[in-house]
Amino acid sequence: MRIVFAGTPDFAATALQALLATHHELIAVYTQPDRPAGRGRKPTPSPVKQVALDAGLPVFQPDTLKTADAQQTLAGLAADVMVVAAYGLILPKAVLDLPRHGCLNIHASLLPRWRGAAPIQRAIAAGDTETGITIMQMDEGLDTGAMLLKKATPIQADDTGGRLHDRLARLGGEAIVEALTRLEQGRLAGEPQRHEEACYAHKLTKDEGHIDWHQPAEVIERQIRAFDPWPGTYTELDGQRLRLHQAHVVPGTGTPGTVLRRERDGIDVACGEDALRITRLQLPGARAQSVNDLINGGKPLLLPGQELR
Structure with missing residues (x-):
């Protein structure tokens, strides 16, 4: 034909x-x-x-x-x-x-x-x-x-x-x-x-990438996967935008957006339901990196008690 x-x-x-x-x-x-x-x-x-x-x-x-x-x-x-x-x-x-x-x-x-x-x-x-x-x-x-x-x-x-x-x-x-x-x-x-x-x-927009920590961790985890590579997902810490690349759901409770734990295998953040363990992220002006590399870099970011918005 x-x-x-x-x-x-x-x-x-x-x-x-x-x-x-x-x-x-x-x-x-x-x-x-x-x-x-x-x-x-x-x-x-x-x-x-x-x-x-x-x-x-x-x-x-x-x-x-x-x-x-x-x-x-x-x-x-x-x-x-x-x-x-x-x-x-x-x-x-x-x-x-x-x-x-x-x-x-x-x-x-x-x-x-x-x-x-x-x-x-x-x-x-x-x-x-x-x-x-x-x-x-x-x-x-x-x-x-x-x-x-x-x-x-x-x-x-x-x-x-x-x-x-x-x-x-x-x-x-x-x-x-x-x-x-x-x-x-x-x-x-x-x-x-x-x-x-x-x-x-609906057509994707960059604004949709902003994470609402009051949502269940399961919903946020799907959002991170769905919007990779574009438009990406992000959260803010002290005015800095952090992009999230990989995460999974773990047990945990606390005020939504609060960092609960920071270890080499991930950073746990409280959500509206359960918690999200972030394993790969990207700082402003930097490449995506594992949480292990973030800790090795010595930057005092995402410490327990800090709040993400």
């Missing part, structure tokens, strides 16, 4: 690489315009654009697909199907209707759970035990289209947002290849979503 691919970040680049390994014909790639990045703030191609250029594929980077010119260009490609993964632009109905088989989306959740921008992190933070990939027939709604294929994966107790992202990216590549095979064979059937069961995965 003649495929147009639309995507932008690493998650989408993994799917594009999977499609390049098939017998299908990738005729064009759509991705967002280059954005400033790095210390020099130079315009930088997206991960998808880089994969496309390495493969010698034509790349289109319109600011919108709502104009007649953009739609005419896409129509001229005469695609059988458009595969979309974390593209970042709205596809109007005119675009959805252009390919012969419409537009298929690779979504990183088991729909209808976690529609929206941040399904991977929201699933971990909510304590879900399972997530996965849904290949969906796109319609005008937000992740509301018919479900064509699902692949599930368990959420492990030590999964971070980054680790689960990478696993789902690989699973997404496998799923879209299988879905296209079924589509070729005429056996890719859609299942309507139960809209009443849907929940929304």
